[in-house]
Amino acid sequence: MPDLPAGRPANNRLLMVMPYEQLVRKAVAAGFRVWSLWDPALRGPAYLSQVAEHSEELLRADFGDVAGLRALVAKTARAHRVHAVLHMGSEATMVPVAAEAERLGLALNPASALRLLNDKAALRETLNTTPETTVAARCATTPADVRRAVAGRSLPAVVKPTGSAGSRGVALLRSAADLDRWEAAVRREGVPGPYLVEDYLTGPEFSVETLSSGGRHRLIGITAKQTSGPPGFVETGHFFPAPLSEPDRAAVLRATTDLLDRCGYRFGPAHTEVVLTSRGPRVVESQARLGGDRIPLLIATASGFDIEQAVFGILSDGRLPRPPEPHRHAAIRFFRLPPGRLTGTGDTGAIRALSHVHALHFPHAPGGLLPPVTNSATRHGYAVVHADTPQQAVRRLDEVESMLAASVAETGGPRQEGAAR
Template structure:
């Protein structure tokens, strides 16, 4: 592997293929760590192609993961350790990197963003984005907590993403349905119970370098609504009144300051209530749902590449948006897929930037209950939010799929 310029040596845990590639393009030599259970061998081959070496371990074994991070950091004399993937394995990696003096963030700062209860306690103590909240250590405690807290209320795991285990509970039947869903998903808690926030939802992407926070953009979210709030689409930039946009930016940067977060991307979800912005949750990583692509389509700013350019000492600033970008998620009837048409025609359209439909005839389409069980997506650009909505609607219509219902237990 050739190195046209050297920004340093980087150990990345759970790096997506394009992140390794963009880190190398920024001048870093990269060693990558993955759990082979989490990605197909062909995908890991792509990661390895951009890496000095691909190291494999079980992310569920925290001691082994920490030992591998320490050994690789010593052997390869790395300058930084980064984890930009799932929160589930982030805590032990950042803790080990901090102990080695190789993490741009403290483990405490990352926990204060990723752990929903810790984040809420931090904000409430500071009088920022105050929201009533209670914690339940396990599933059995949720019902008595709700009885004292009052309904309606939102219940969710303290450590999860992608709408997993989130529900608005208004009745005993809602609670029973939610409990069945989290049991089936193997979510054991702890959980938090929060007041139900009313208002439109937004995602806020930030990039922090040296403790200074840049709000890269605000994205308007569309969800299925209660009880599960599964995200169905987004538009970027969010069509917002300037005063509301500034209030959202100020609230999010206040959270980042309070947590002590110093470097990297963060993805923060906000509801704009009648009383002002209220943070729903935050994660010390890039946003999912192709939001970085929406930012790039709308502004020309590659947020993923900017992470490594900032780490290399470059000044990275996101320009203003010059058009809108939207993603719409396919949500087809669950069952066995008999036929599908329109995917190739959709990809060929000039205003379509990405189409993902990973199913073929004979595959079973799951019932959509969270972000992981949606059926794919299309990303489009448009000169206005209204035209973006029209193009997403046309993309949904263009995907012509026929499914046959099958028993629920087979989904």
């Protein structure tokens, strides 16, 4: 693995796999020359042209062809004498890219660390080596195996794919009927196994954002999560910073850094989800990337700290940044309207003009069909606000929804997570 320098690297050439446009832009601003590698099936030409605008070159690959992807990583790295290979996109291709980078001596993390973090079953197996972090779990290859695993344990239990994200294929099983509904959903949506069946953890849930360098970990922030609850646990909102006592905050941080140490994680961002149970914190899952759901924007809104930019600062000089100090609160709410045809909305321009609104995303126009909300990808939009208190943040988000004034002619589709708030 390349050593992170004490000063700006003499070789500032970086190969980024699946880089989002703002990451390439911030890497270049930090002094790097970037070669970007994307699968054009995953982003449209307009988006990829933005990536290309900031890149030395935009290379295209089929991410489903692992051998071809690894070959292109090797060819590009050698041709342009890059210093390191960085992948902060989706988890599916992280491990093979890291394995190739490791073979070339250009990996920022060992492939084994990424496999342990991104594979929910491997992560659970790693954590279950000590009693204080154990959560009873069993891996199942097929839905039929899930049925056998459920038959051999007490309920309730949670079932989830080991390699999926965004709440796809996640369900709380309390009865045989729940299992039937889950199996029908994963078959209908094409959510592949293997699956993990594990204890249902109760308690407040948090997202923990960290940055690492040389195997040292720095807490950037803890976000309080809101979900739709069972059966699908779709995330409905976040508050930053989380309202935690100092002992609870320290316990959540210890659980997170202990996990990163066990996995051998050395560099970059990690996004770890933790439930604070009556027996102490338990890790739900973790990913070797930045948090989704606009968590970086919440951190920046509350504290002015740019976690994306900080990644390239670490890559430049190897030093972990000072932790941010929030001076206000930030919150996001995801819109969950009834499924049906959108018949009207309020003035979205007036919402965006509010000084406390930092983002409004509602990509729907009257006449369009709104799907039922069954996972993160099917939520109908979001708003981000700042406030002096969490209570004021709730009032401001209520105001945004009232001004949005979305009206829907319902179609009678599934509403278990698509009902209006």
